[in-house]
Amino acid sequence: MAITLSASDAPSPPLSARLSPPQVWGIVLLAPYLLVFLAFVVYPVGYGLWLARQPASYVALYNDPIFARAAVNTLIFLVIGINIKMLIALFLSGFFAQQRPWIRWLSVIFILPWAVPSIPTILSVRFMLNPEWGVVNQLIFKFTGDDGPNWLNDPAVALAMAIGVHIWKSLPFWTLILLTGRLAISHDLYEASDVDGANWWQKFRYITWPSMQTLYITCTLLSMIWTLGDFNSVYLLTGGGPADLTHVLSTLGIRYLRLDQLSLAMASIVCAMPFVLPLVYFMMKRLSR
Amino acid sequence: MKLPTLREVGTEAKLLLIGIPVFIWTMIPIYHMFVFAISPKEDAFSGKLWPAHPTFHNFSIVFHQQHYFLRDFWIQFWNSTVIALAVGALTLFVATAAAFSISRLRVPGGRAVMNMALFTYFIPAAFLAVPMYRTMGTYGLLNNHWSLILAMVTIAAPYAIWVLKQASDKLPVELDEAATMDGATTLQLFRLVYVPLMMPSLVAVGTYAILLAWNEYLYAFLLLSKDTDITLPVALGNFLAADDSPWELLMTTGFIYALPPAAVYYAFKRYMVGGLTAGAVKS
Numbered sequence: 001m002a003i004t005l006s007a008s009d010a011p012s013p014p015l016s017a018r019l020s021p022p023q024v025w026g027i028v029l030l031a032p033y034l035l036v037f038l039a040f041v042v043y044p045v046g047y048g049l050w051l052a053r054q055p056a057s058y059v060a061l062y063n064d065p066i067f068a069r070a071a072v073n074t075l076i077f078l079v080i081g082i083n084i085k086m087l088i089a090l091f092l093s094g095f096f097a098q099q100r101p102w103i104r105w106l107s108v109i110f111i112l113p114w115a116v117p118s119i120p121t122i123l124s125v126r127f128m129l130n131p132e133w134g135v136v137n138q139l140i141f142k143f144t145g146d147d148g149p150n151w152l153n154d155p156a157v158a159l160a161m162a163i164g165v166h167i168w169k170s171l172p173f174w175t176l177i178l179l180t181g182r183l184a185i186s187h188d189l190y191e192a193s194d195v196d197g198a199n200w201w202q203k204f205r206y207i208t209w210p211s212m213q214t215l216y217i218t219c220t221l222l223s224m225i226w227t228l229g230d231f232n233s234v235y236l237l238t239g240g241g242p243a244d245l246t247h248v249l250s251t252l253g254i255r256y257l258r259l260d261q262l263s264l265a266m267a268s269i270v271c272a273m274p275f276v277l278p279l280v281y282f283m284m285k286r287l288s289r
Numbered sequence: 290m291k292l293p294t295l296r297e298v299g300t301e302a303k304l305l306l307i308g309i310p311v312f313i314w315t316m317i318p319i320y321h322m323f324v325f326a327i328s329p330k331e332d333a334f335s336g337k338l339w340p341a342h343p344t345f346h347n348f349s350i351v352f353h354q355q356h357y358f359l360r361d362f363w364i365q366f367w368n369s370t371v372i373a374l375a376v377g378a379l380t381l382f383v384a385t386a387a388a389f390s391i392s393r394l395r396v397p398g399g400r401a402v403m404n405m406a407l408f409t410y411f412i413p414a415a416f417l418a419v420p421m422y423r424t425m426g427t428y429g430l431l432n433n434h435w436s437l438i439l440a441m442v443t444i445a446a447p448y449a450i451w452v453l454k455q456a457s458d459k460l461p462v463e464l465d466e467a468a469t470m471d472g473a474t475t476l477q478l479f480r481l482v483y484v485p486l487m488m489p490s491l492v493a494v495g496t497y498a499i500l501l502a503w504n505e506y507l508y509a510f511l512l513l514s515k516d517t518d519i520t521l522p523v524a525l526g527n528f529l530a531a532d533d534s535p536w537e538l539l540m541t542t543g544f545i546y547a548l549p550p551a552a553v554y555y556a557f558k559r560y561m562v563g564g565l566t567a568g569a570v571k572s
Contacts, residue, residue, distance in 0.1 A: 026397075100304070135321065231507045
């Protein structure tokens, strides 16, 4: 109260006079985004955190075997899936760095999985793996006379397939990013190493990797954050089945939501935050420089 | 013409040994979808690599909505188009204004807003979907196209603002000063100087937002539910619910749905890959 009084004692000019016209416009032009941000980020997140406040939700999560399974699946997805993907991307970026007309053409085709929406292609894979009618098992039957396995009915295989679909979809993107990093390396370094008689491993170890490791690690972390939100690969391929054994955190949150257990959904997301927030903090520091 | 040496042939063979598997890996799901789309129903389920009687009959069924699952195909196609264009336009408006304000007018608190936007960008969209669904219910927007449009603008805007801010930071300050000295008002500066100079980035950001909205499944499936309100990807997902789904028609619809974004992507490729992403991970 004292502060407001003392402030009004001194005759301060009205707000519009203290700001220059460009600054007034600045606030006006920033307002649409601020409104969107307040209405669709701040309010939902605050409301969600308020819903997730009860310890009982966390006890319920702890006692839900599906949650534990989903947490393990998410870890497998991130730690194994992403690292395999990034290693392949690193390898393929070296392949696409070769100057050949046919490799240029191949790179145009290679980007297709990234350019087309994921739903039709995931459904296409889903049908390929159909135990009775899918083309995979029909080919197995044709060549061996045996019935193929029921691919999506085995949780380990189904999760591996979901990771495969994820890799199929996002490998081109990361390969291209790493390719730009690779093309930025001076060609002189490789020519000099050729003169010195370095083999391909030495070239990679002492020229390529040192100049690409920051990029590679940033890409890996960014890919991990984004993959946490990869709902489609799992939901459309396995639907979280069989027996809810292939859920990841993003599909589990939606599952709780569909079951009208909103506080559980939010609690499961809050549980991922200790992992997400450090990554987000790291990425923000990198990007806002 | 000189013959290649043995060493050159060896290198080429090694490259092919990588290139051919890459080609096959990339094409399998897309080729499978295409074969289904041009197969009559009997051929589709026989596991052939090429149908005995390729036909465009499936496309005609889809276009004439001659199946129970497809009776709202055109209205769903229209919904997808309108929503994608609305998201593109709104994102462009919100993000351009914000980037101009933060980068050129140096509005107080602009940096904080930029950081909040970046934070939103990194929160996985599937996590935000849960509270967003409830919030849309509170606002009374569920089953209304505006819910999906606003949700997608929320998701597309942070990255759009960031890209535009990076680009507009590169424009020289003298430009604004010269225009102001000639008596240009802030709005004229925005309209006559800033927007024309930013055109390439605006095209990139608009395309990004349109593709994001056209491809979105999760939010569309949570926020819209009536058959005449939903977008194409949700309709595709609904095929899965039935046991006797007409898969050849599902693949045909999926193929039609995938064509526009692929065409847009390739048309704007030089903006999409280089311009948008290189900045995101530059070291």
